[in-house]
Amino acid sequence: MTRDEYDVIVVGGGHAGNEAAAAAANMGSRVLLVTMNLQTIGQMSCNPAMGGVAKGQIVREIDALGGLSGVIADKTAIQFRMLNRSKGPAMWSPRVQSDRWRFAEEWRLALERIPTLDFFQDMVTGLWMEGDKLVGVITGMGISIRAKSVVLTNGTFLNGLIHIGEKNFGGGRAGERAAKGITEQLVSLGFDSGRMKTGTPPRVDGRSLDFSKFEEQEGDEAPGNFSYLNEHKITEQRSCWIAYTSPEVHETLRSGFDRSPMFNGAIQSKGPRYCPSIEDKIDRFADKDRHQLFVEPENWNSVEYYINGFSTSLPEEVQVEALRKVPGFENVRFFRPGYAIEYDYFPPTQLKHTLETKLVDGLYFAGQINGTTGYEEAASQGLMAGINAHRKVHGEGEVILDRSQAYIGVLIDDLITKGTEEPYRMFTSRAEFRLLLRQDNADLRLTRLGHAWGLASDARLQRVVEKEEGIAMLKKQLNDISIETSDINPLLESLNSAPAKQKNKVDSFISRPEIQLTHLLNLDVVKAVVDVDSLDPEVVEQVEIDYKYSGYIQKEQDNVDKMRRLENIRIPSNFAYKDITSLSMEARTKLSDIRPATVSQASRISGVSPADISVLLVHMGR
Known part of the structure; x- marks a missing residue:
């Protein structure tokens, strides 16, 4: 730290924080990135991969706008696959298996190359408020740092609680402490908060596995790139491997259910529906005799493997006993067991589409603090929060991607308009214009915008x-x-x-x-x-x-044009919904809480019917 005041302070050095800090600094802001541990900047907390169905489209969009996730994924790739090639182009989705160590290293180096970006290692314990005005942050060492805007990207660290069987202890990630103080202060400022849960599988020693019993999953013969710059071509690839559970494995896992925090009441919060733990899978899908496990290398040279599909919070001895009954894992040695983690989040209906909070001017939220799950979803929010924080500080207008422009626009609009009570994950089915929002044309859709905003080169x-x-x-x-x-x-x-x-x-x-x-x-x-x-x-x-x-493309474009006509009808921020008795009670309540900016956004709020929109248009004189 060398400055008396920063334009933007970013709290957290994960995927959201890194993109936010890089975007604001590359656009010309004086930025400070505050993180609890400078050695874990860009850490891949869960699986060592970027992309996948819909997520790959998001990474391409980040890249097209001038973000860094795609470039760093290319630099550190150990395998590239284009998923869903057998389907239509709207479903094609790039995925990169990364070298976990090098991914974090490249993020750190990329951030250090930005001259207007400073770093500070400490825990942020609160916001520095003067009355109702945000003026900076306060750290655990009692240091107050001034800023014109603040972006919170706290990930799973806010009052994080790790569960392994009947044991639980505070932490935001294995081996790292939880962040205290911010949730309590935000609640005192009037914010609503909630709890969510996620989990991770065990990491194991590849030297203890019998790969002859697995199915090999190679990369593409002609591997592509995430970044449209095409600067880093992968010339050598490592294989992933596929294994399968069995009824015997499931019975062993069930033997530990009475000590599982998922089933004994220790965990009350909701986890990701579309990435369930192994115990949740065998409970919900009891008719399935087996489930796939993906044995994924963590690095180019390390023997550590990530067991994708075996996320669990069961006691560690049950994890070992069950996994050893999977063919190929008979002699498996653990580096560390799987665990679940509960953490605080803030329902995203409390945000504007810029990701600025409605209650505190100049305060932005991005990533898992908004109830999302996944590196890609977090990174895209960080990018947009960083862009908007910079533009606000410098007196420039806000920028928002709509649902017809980008998956990023769909993601943010879903969060702000509908909220979420479980970890939100992006799917192609969430985008009504997905034939227009393909991974191959993100540069054509977005690079001119990113360049006009001052980010894309x-x-x-x-x-x-x-x-x-x-x-x-x-x-x-x-x-x-x-x-x-x-x-x-x-x-x-x-x-x-x-x-x-x-x-x-x-x-x-x-x-x-x-x-x-x-x-x-x-x-x-x-x-x-x-x-x-x-x-x-x-x-x-x-x-x-x-x-x-x-x-088909023309049909979707016609539907976009119809939607944009409603987007152009703006609703005054002080519109008195509760005075319109012809609106349903649910519509009055939700419209008053969410305060949609346009009629189009109002029409997407759960519980607001077409009849309510007609009433709204009449009262607006349309």
Whole structure:
């Protein structure tokens, strides 16, 4: 610390805090990152991976806006896979297995390269308030640090309580203490708080495993990248492995249920529905004879493995006994057992869409403090909180991504509008415009925005411009080509596709599900017009998707236009909902609590019916 006052103080050095600090500092703010341990900045607390279904789309969006998660995932990748290739492009989702040590190291180094970003190691125990005005933070050593805005990204540390069987002890993560004081102060300021639960599986010694009994899961033959900059290509990959539980394993686990905090009442809070503990799985899905376990390497060279799918808070001796009954784990040695952790969160309906709190001006929440789960969800919130904190401090307007622009917009709108009572996880099904919000086009959707906000670099923008020009040129060339039946029918026959009866344009053939654009680019009639060898694979992919799904894409765009008409109808912040007796009582209560900014947001609030929206429009003179 060298400054009398910072523009932005970020509390917490996890995925949300890192993106918030980097964004605000790279945009020109003087930023201080305060964390309890500088050695755990960027720590992957749970599985050593980034991305997955819907989560991969979020990382691509962070990258397109100028965030760092995608770049660091590429730098530290030990395996790359594009999930759901057998489905439509809206479902394609990149996933990277990372080297846990190097991931944290690269985050630390990336942050240290930003000259306007300072660091301080201490626990923040409270906000520094002068009356109702936020002026900074107070640390455990009694140091008061001034700031114009504060971003809280406390993860699972707020009054964190770790459970292993009948034992429990304070902690925000294994081997690290819980954060005290902030929850109590926020509640005294009028905030509502709650408790959530998450868990993690055991880490084991790979030298004690018999990999011949597992199924090997290799990376893609032609691995891709998370970052659109494509600066770091993975040339070597490590395999993951798949194992399976059995009825015998399940019976062993059940023998410890009476000592499980999940079942004996020690844990009252809700855990993530879509990432349940192994004991929850065998209880809820008692008809299943087995469950998959993913044996994931933690690093390039370490023997430590993460047992994805075996998250548990059972007594450690039950964990060992049960896992040793899984083929391949007969002689397993633990580095540390799995555990559950309970922590405080603050229902996100108390936030604006900028992630600034409604009660305290200049205070932002991001990550698990808002009730989300997952590195990617946290990082995206941190990015948007950091951007908005910087812009507020410097007198610039707020920026918000809507549901038609990004999964990040869907995530934040869901949190603010609907709230959550269990850890929120992103899925493609949550996005009503998911065919528009693909992982392949995040740069086309968002990089111009990120550049205009002052975060995405000129190099990023130039790359997008070149990509757009390449797409336009290839489409123009293809649209001028008519393919004779004598040229196309041999190809169609080889692909078991019905022969063409007359010559036609490229788009009519590419609309067939069995035909790929690369097939057509190999035809002599196409090569005579298109310089195929110089084409960017990303350009080819975009053009193919545009041709194949043009009708569906246009339908979604029409629906976006309808939604935006309602988004343009703003509701005054002091609108007296409770005076409108023709609104349902539930609508009056929820609209008064959430204070939606637009009619479109009001329509998405659970319990607000279409009839309530009609009443609202009438009273607004529409």
